[in-house]
Amino acid sequence: MLQKTFTLIQLAEKVGGSVQGDESLAINGLATIQDADQAKLSFIANPAYVKHLATTSAGAVILSPKLAEGFEGNALVHENPYLAYAKLSVEWDSVANFTPDISDRSVIAESASIGSNVYIGHGVVIADDVVIGDGVYVGDNVSIGANSELGSNSRLYSNVVVYHGVTIGERCTVQAGAVIGSEGFGFAPTGSGWQRISQLGGVVIGDDVEIGANTTIDRGALDNTVISNGVILDNQIQIAHNVVIGENTAIAACSAVAGSTTIGKNCIVGGASGIAGHLTITDGVHVTAMTMVIKSLTEPGAYSSGTGVQSNKDWKRSIARLRRLDSTESRLKAVEKRLDSINPE
Known part of the structure; x- marks a missing residue:
């Protein structure tokens, strides 16, 4: 080149x-x-x-x-x-400036619609009624399920899997190994095991979205999982079914968002954070790395949990003190009660 x-x-x-x-x-x-x-x-x-x-x-x-x-x-x-x-x-960027080509080792359904100036690599499988926009790059061994759409000038790198009924907007980038539209973790207890719940929704991804390597975005149970315009997702993130992520929010690597949680616009989620299900996080929230969010956040600002790094010796002392907090509080309350009885107001 x-x-x-x-x-x-x-x-x-x-x-x-x-x-x-x-x-x-x-x-x-x-x-x-x-x-x-x-x-x-x-x-x-x-x-x-x-x-x-x-x-x-x-x-x-x-x-x-x-x-x-x-x-x-x-x-x-x-x-x-x-x-x-x-x-x-x-x-x-060699991919952004690719030479259009469709490999004779790809498999493309007759009902699929392929735009102009696209690149489709070796081993790609494109199912029925898929729509591929103009200027799209599809790397080797990508699989795109039926009735999915890929907007113009988007890029899917090698080994990406897009399930059926997924919509990806324009100018999106999906890094290698990402899975979009897999079934959500939906099961009903039967008393003797679990009944699988078919996930009937889809995934809708807006324009200018970045999705990192080996990130998984599950399809919705009934409604869609939604990733809005300008969202950036790092590598190895789990987005569960029916999650909604607002515009221009960024989530760093190894984080997980449980089902039916809504994250607002312009938020930042630090690496290895966990966000529980059925929560609402307002616009402009910054969750620092390794934070566990277990309640809705209704005010913008920075939120943290956990402790910073210490020497192992100091950490053991801190944990020992933490374990004594309940008994210390009980003793303190007893002392306060005794003082109140000695010096009543």
């Missing part, structure tokens, strides 16, 4: 920035500030990396106006260097 090359001014124009230094400098990729060479563009968004600015070999660096003032090298100046870097990264 031919390596794409841009001048520094071309890149600046793509993100609404300006150039300090050589506008005609040729750039053929992105790299970290420590490892970049003369043909690479780097960036500084974290103050911890400013120390590398004086010694970097990068051809140019994306900098804020303040940092650019004291820099003698070539710079792409932008108010938000991290956002500029994010927008430019797509220019060297």
Whole structure:
């Protein structure tokens, strides 16, 4: 594949920035500030990396106006260097810039509708009445069930499984191994075992949604499971049946959301968090990592549970004190009662 090359001014124009230094400098990729060479563009968004600015070999660096003032090298100046870097990264994304093709080793139902300029890899299976939009990328060994829809310019990486009756919007990315539309964990006790409950709903995913590798989104029991526009889900997340996630909410890896919970807009859920079922979390909530949410959260703000890391010796002492809390409280109440009897008001 031919390596794409841009001048520094071309890149600046793509993100609404300006150039300090050589506008005609040729750039053929992105790299970290420590490892970049003369043909690479780097960036500084974290103050911890400013120390590398004086010694970097990068051809140019994306900098804020303040940092650019004291820099003698070539710079792409932008108010938000991290956002500029994010927008430019797509220019060297081989999947975003794929060559359309449909593998002769794929299996596509005659009733399926396939848009223009799509890529469908080896071993892909597309079932009856599936609709694939324009500019879609479907990686090797993806399976798409009947009556599902995939919006334009979306990407499904290798080994993704999309069950029947799933709708995925435009410009979505689903990483390898994700499963969308699997049956929810629905069973009725019989007294001697469990009666499986057929999951009759579907999954509806909005536009510009990111779904990480090996994440699972279960279909609804009756209504749909809904992932709204702009949601980002990290790797290995479990979204249970009938969950609704509001716009632009982000959930980090290894978290789980139990059934029929609604999460509002613009929320952040830290890694390895657990959210119980049938709860409502309002807009603008930040749940820090490894938090267990067992009640609805009706006010925006940050919420935490658990304890931070300690040495094992200190942790054992803390746990020992925690176990004594009930008896300590009982003794304290007894002392307070005795003092009240000695010094009545």
